[in-house]
Amino acid sequence: xxxxxFRMREENLSRREREKLRQRFQMLAAAFELFSEKGYHNVSIxxxxxxxEFAIGTLYKFFQNxxxxxxxxxxxxxxxxxxxxxxxxEAPSDEVEKxxxxxxxxxxxxxxxxxxxxxxxxxxxxxSYTLNEGLDDEVRKRYYAHLEKLxxxxxxxxxxxxxxxxADPYGLAVAIDSTVNAxxxxxxxxxxxxxxxxxxxxxLNIFFKGLIAS
Amino acid sequence: xxxxxFRMREENLSRREREKLRQRFQMLAAAFELFSEKGYHNVSIxxxxxxxEFAIGTLYKFFQNxxxxxxxxxxxxxxxxxxxxxxxxEAPSDEVEKxxxxxxxxxxxxxxxxxxxxxxxxxxxxxSYTLNEGLDDEVRKRYYAHLEKLxxxxxxxxxxxxxxxxADPYGLAVAIDSTVNAxxxxxxxxxxxxxxxxxxxxxLNIFFKGLIAS
Amino acid sequence: xxxxxFRMREENLSRREREKLRQRFQMLAAAFELFSEKGYHNVSIxxxxxxxEFAIGTLYKFFQNxxxxxxxxxxxxxxxxxxxxxxxxEAPSDEVEKxxxxxxxxxxxxxxxxxxxxxxxxxxxxxSYTLNEGLDDEVRKRYYAHLEKLxxxxxxxxxxxxxxxxADPYGLAVAIDSTVNAxxxxxxxxxxxxxxxxxxxxxLNIFFKGLIAS
Amino acid sequence: xxxxxFRMREENLSRREREKLRQRFQMLAAAFELFSEKGYHNVSIxxxxxxxEFAIGTLYKFFQNxxxxxxxxxxxxxxxxxxxxxxxxEAPSDEVEKxxxxxxxxxxxxxxxxxxxxxxxxxxxxxSYTLNEGLDDEVRKRYYAHLEKLxxxxxxxxxxxxxxxxADPYGLAVAIDSTVNAxxxxxxxxxxxxxxxxxxxxxLNIFFKGLIAS
DNA sequence: GATGAATGAGGTTTCATTCAT
DNA sequence: AATGAATGAAACCTCATTCAT
Numbered sequence: 039x040x041x042x043x044f045r046m047r048e049e050n051l052s053r054r055e056r057e058k059l060r061q062r063f064q065m066l067a068a069a070f071e072l073f074s075e076k077g078y079h080n081v082s083i084x085x086x087x088x089x090x091e092f093a094i095g096t097l098y099k100f101f102q103n104x105x106x107x108x109x110x111x112x113x114x115x116x117x118x119x120x121x122x123x124x125x126x127x128e129a130p131s132d133e134v135e136k137x138x139x140x141x142x143x144x145x146x147x148x149x150x151x152x153x154x155x156x157x158x159x160x161x162x163x164x165x166s167y168t169l170n171e172g173l174d175d176e177v178r179k180r181y182y183a184h185l186e187k188l189x190x191x192x193x194x195x196x197x198x199x200x201x202x203x204x205a206d207p208y209g210l211a212v213a214i215d216s217t218v219n220a221x222x223x224x225x226x227x228x229x230x231x232x233x234x235x236x237x238x239x240x241x242l243n244i245f246f247k248g249l250i251a252s
Numbered sequence: 253x254x255x256x257x258f259r260m261r262e263e264n265l266s267r268r269e270r271e272k273l274r275q276r277f278q279m280l281a282a283a284f285e286l287f288s289e290k291g292y293h294n295v296s297i298x299x300x301x302x303x304x305e306f307a308i309g310t311l312y313k314f315f316q317n318x319x320x321x322x323x324x325x326x327x328x329x330x331x332x333x334x335x336x337x338x339x340x341x342e343a344p345s346d347e348v349e350k351x352x353x354x355x356x357x358x359x360x361x362x363x364x365x366x367x368x369x370x371x372x373x374x375x376x377x378x379x380s381y382t383l384n385e386g387l388d389d390e391v392r393k394r395y396y397a398h399l400e401k402l403x404x405x406x407x408x409x410x411x412x413x414x415x416x417x418x419a420d421p422y423g424l425a426v427a428i429d430s431t432v433n434a435x436x437x438x439x440x441x442x443x444x445x446x447x448x449x450x451x452x453x454x455x456l457n458i459f460f461k462g463l464i465a466s
Numbered sequence: 467x468x469x470x471x472f473r474m475r476e477e478n479l480s481r482r483e484r485e486k487l488r489q490r491f492q493m494l495a496a497a498f499e500l501f502s503e504k505g506y507h508n509v510s511i512x513x514x515x516x517x518x519e520f521a522i523g524t525l526y527k528f529f530q531n532x533x534x535x536x537x538x539x540x541x542x543x544x545x546x547x548x549x550x551x552x553x554x555x556e557a558p559s560d561e562v563e564k565x566x567x568x569x570x571x572x573x574x575x576x577x578x579x580x581x582x583x584x585x586x587x588x589x590x591x592x593x594s595y596t597l598n599e600g601l602d603d604e605v606r607k608r609y610y611a612h613l614e615k616l617x618x619x620x621x622x623x624x625x626x627x628x629x630x631x632x633a634d635p636y637g638l639a640v641a642i643d644s645t646v647n648a649x650x651x652x653x654x655x656x657x658x659x660x661x662x663x664x665x666x667x668x669x670l671n672i673f674f675k676g677l678i679a680s
Numbered sequence: 681x682x683x684x685x686f687r688m689r690e691e692n693l694s695r696r697e698r699e700k701l702r703q704r705f706q707m708l709a710a711a712f713e714l715f716s717e718k719g720y721h722n723v724s725i726x727x728x729x730x731x732x733e734f735a736i737g738t739l740y741k742f743f744q745n746x747x748x749x750x751x752x753x754x755x756x757x758x759x760x761x762x763x764x765x766x767x768x769x770e771a772p773s774d775e776v777e778k779x780x781x782x783x784x785x786x787x788x789x790x791x792x793x794x795x796x797x798x799x800x801x802x803x804x805x806x807x808s809y810t811l812n813e814g815l816d817d818e819v820r821k822r823y824y825a826h827l828e829k830l831x832x833x834x835x836x837x838x839x840x841x842x843x844x845x846x847a848d849p850y851g852l853a854v855a856i857d858s859t860v861n862a863x864x865x866x867x868x869x870x871x872x873x874x875x876x877x878x879x880x881x882x883x884l885n886i887f888f889k890g891l892i893a894s
Numbered sequence: 895g896a897t898g899a900a901t902g903a904g905g906t907t908t909c910a911t912t913c914a915t
Numbered sequence: 916a917a918t919g920a921a922t923g924a925a926a927c928c929t930c931a932t933t934c935a936t
Binding site: 507630633634638640641645647648649652655656668669671675 | 848858
């Protein structure tokens with residue numbers, strides 16, 4: 039079974055609860071594999087149940103319907119990502135190091151969760167189509183939270199005179215984040231053409247020096 | 253009927269061929285409207301045929317199947333975008349102006365084709381799912397072409413001493429392009445929070461001044 | 467195929483329309499047979515389609531869903547009954563003869579449509595359960611219409627001095643109608659115990675002479 | 681919890697047996713509520729178990745299956761009705777009073793058990809469908825018993841010269857009974873149109889005076 | 895004895911595609 | 916060439932019933 043990256047926290051639970059959690063995990067993992075392979079709309083509940091080795095009805099005990107299952111899947115992964123990124127920003131004390139750590143962590147998340155990234159991009163970038171109704175709310179909230187945090191790092195750096203007095207720290211945060219993403223997507227699409235953006239400075243240097251010759 | 257932005261080039265064609273082209277256009281336009289409203293998977297061929305005012309069978313004379321129709325649709329729009337962006341880069345002579353014009357044009361394309369952008373993002377960001385099998389090839393090729401062109405502009409600017417001697421012009425091109433996209437996506441998602449990024453300099457300034465205080 | 471009693475009026479229709487009507491008829495007849503045999507809830511659409519020798523999808527072209535099919539079926543039969551009963555009341559000029567004719571016609575309808583009677587009683591006497599939401603409205607309207615007509619016959623008879631001056635003609639109408647029904651239901655349930663109530667006077671005599679010895 | 685009207689006779693039973701009876705009662709009451717609210721086919725065993733606050737398995741200890749539960753329910757109610765009606769007929773000594781009391785009791789039963797009446801009519805009028813296979817036998821037997829009792833009252837009245845010498849006392853019994861039912865059904869269907877048939881004489885008077893002017 | 899998690903057959907309905915007209 | 920009626924596989928989901936604990 040492929041690396042799915044789902045976490046199970048099993049501490050302090052009764053045997054029954056642990057069992058439930060393990061089942062839920064099996065289902066999410068099976069669904070994730072299939073969705074990753076074929077995309078949400080090309081996977082049937084039957085298939086998921088069979089791969090997870092549960093009866094259909096059991097699956098429906100855990101998730102109201104296919105969409106619910108999908109949302110749970112994305113939400114749990116997205117939470118994992120979120121936590122890692124928040125942690126990455128907050129751990130170091132130095133602003134430059136915070137940025138570097140953010141980029142480095144994002145890089146690791148990309149590399150370590152390729153199937154999920156593909157799945158998420160495949161099904162979710164859209165706004166307001168059936169599937170994303172309530173899902174995006176949560177994911178977007180987290181995205182905005184990252185941007186705010188990044189932005190705050192920049193502002194703090196400006197105040198500390200670590201950074202030049204830039205006009206629009208939020209805009210720069212957006213730029214840095216989207217650039218990291220873009221680098222990784224290029225790598226994903228055509229790894230032979232675009233090297234894996236391993237070194238966080240490879241991205242950050244773009245922003246460290248201004249473009250215009252003065 | 254909503255503005256769909258499909259073009260018809262009818263020069264040098266027989267009456268019969270022109271008629272065919274017009275029919276094809278009707279079908280694409282109808283499909284586009286419906287896909288935009290509801291997403292690919294929530295639109296039936298029946299619906300498209302009815303909206304286009306053709307018989308289902310006629311539709312199948314023009315497109316092998318639903319997927320084919322969708323791909324044709326995206327491809328034609330993408331070609332329109334591509335042409336506009338290439339033109340935007342090539343028209344001005346000055347490198348800074350080329351960048352500005354690229355950003356400005358992309359902005360106009362976003363604003364003027366919101367339904368399509370949403371549709372495209374909703375259905376296509378994914379790699380290698382059924383729907384995108386052959387589609388992405390073409391779209392990606394065009395994306396890479398833009399990046400190359402942008403990159404060439406930067407290199408030329410460096411040679412002309414208009415720009416500082418940056419290490420990775422291709423990377424900067426990626427950064428600029430993805431940042432423009434990110435700004436527009438934020439605006440699309442939450443226009444009340446993120447103002448429409450009208451002024452091309454708003455984006456470019458981020459790259460015009462380096463971050464680190466020296 | 468059992469006698470279903472569905473009517474087709476095919477005059478003045480194009481070949482296509484006649485064909486459609488015949489198909490619809492086939493479907494209703496098949497559904498009717500099955501519903502009669504097993505009751506609404508024990509018949510699947512698959513079964514109906516197979517018995518009618520159509521594809522499921524074709525069936526859904528004619529009826530929105532199973533319930534719709536059922537309602538159409540009941541409504542068409544009920545209309546047939548209604549027309550016959552109205553005609554029965556209105557044809558004779560004499561009031562006593564009107565009553566006799568009503569009873570006689572109801573008797574014929576019962577005898578000639580036993581499967582439908584059973585089906586209708588099985589599925590429809592209830593008030594406001596899913597199935598009857600809009601159906602009862604129409605059927606009840608017709609039932610009330612009969613009662614009114616019967617009642618009017620009684621009033622007219624009173625005015626003509628054909629009948630004694632009874633206090634509550636509407637109540638008597640209800641009594642006569644429900645008694646006819648009850649006689650037939652008893653016969654249906656246990657024909658060996660309750661003879662077929664052929665002679666209209668057998669019912670009417672009950673009401674022709676008062677009970678109390680004066 | 682709504683008034684369900686289930687009775688428990690607990691005399692002369694061991695503690696264990698009394699407990700069992702109470703459990704059975706709980707289950708029937710819960711099932712009755714739900715069936716009344718939504719109809720047999722729209723209620724699941726799961727729902728009943730939850731409402732009754734028993735495990736599904738426990739429920740299956742008491743009733744072989746869903747149908748069995750339903751039949752028990754109807755049978756017990758029907759028995760209650762039967763007993764009340766028999767008692768109503770037998771209590772008074774005078775024949776007219778017996779009739780009056782019968783009508784009055786039936787009226788009370790209708791009014792006091794509307795949900796059940798609806799449920800019964802909704803699911804049971806049909807003959808010989810799965811649901812009623814063995815059920816109707818019992819219910820019908822009781823119905824016939826009432827008719828016989830009513831009929832006997834009429835015959836006795838004739839012998840006593842309380843009633844005119846009518847030809848078909850059994851038919852009259854059927855007529856009276858079905859008319860009482862019809863009055864109540866009309867009231868149930870459209871109370872604003874048909875007043876509650878409270879006064880037993882309102883029904884009986886119809887039969888007390890003959891229709892034809894002599 | 896009581897439990898309720900697990901089952902999976904079977905329900906209704908949709909819709910891409912075909913092909914006779 | 917154009918049509919659109921007909922198809923039926925396959926989708927999602929429910930729920931009566933079983934049986935290991």
